[in-house]
Amino acid sequence: MIQQLADQQGFTKVVDKLVLMAWLRYRLPRAEAEDVAHTAVATYIEVRHRYVDESNQNAILVGIFRKKCLEFIDGSARERRKLRTYGQRLESRRWRQRLDPRVSRDGRAMRKPEPSLERIIHEEDVDLILSALAEMRPEAREMLTMLVSGEAGRKGLIERYDINENTLDSRLRVYRKELRQILLQRGVLES
Secondary structure (H helix, E strand, O other): OHHHHHOHHHHHHHHHHHHHHHHHHHOOOHHHHHHHHHHHHHHHHHHHHHHOOOOOHHHHHHHHHHHHHHHHHHHHHHHHHHHHHHHHHHHHHHHHHHOOOOEOOOOOEOOOOOOOHHHHHHHOOHHHHHHHHHHOOHHHHHHHHHHHHOOOOHHHHHHHHOOOHHHHHHHHHHHHHHHHHHHHHHOOOOO
16 A cells, blocks of 8 residues: 555545545545545554554555544534634624613613723624724635625525535635634734
8 A cells, every 4th residue: 555655646546536435425525535635645654554464454544534534524513613603602792782781771871891802802802803804805704794794694605605515614614714813913812
């Protein structure tokens, strides 16, 4: 197996088979499947010394690849849940702001608390997040804005951009990381 992976054509052939398997079994798009395949091959090379006595090295590589596919799918689902929670928090914040939090129940004006880094982190200051969204590339800003504002849900985004759900999850994960990076650069979040 290692001789096949050392040869350029053999490596390409192995990766193509793994990509096809990822599509047939898990419906992973080619780009994501190639990334997972390369990760699986790298992992196989790292751990192959443990399985020197095994006669079927192909099965070991396929097993590692399947595990990596499941980890990728699990990560995509986790990122989707985080983004959904993030959107729900923003929507709830907007609703609370409509009720004008500066006025107490008895009608007296309340003193606005001084902004602190902890408050920004815990309450996810909408203005800072929206201004960070404005710095993102147009397709990322549009997709996140539609999702957070409730214009389109997950299915709506899939239909609008004509992509499958795994591609959507990958894009949302990348966009979320970009947003986090912008917030880190502004000093809103700590790494």
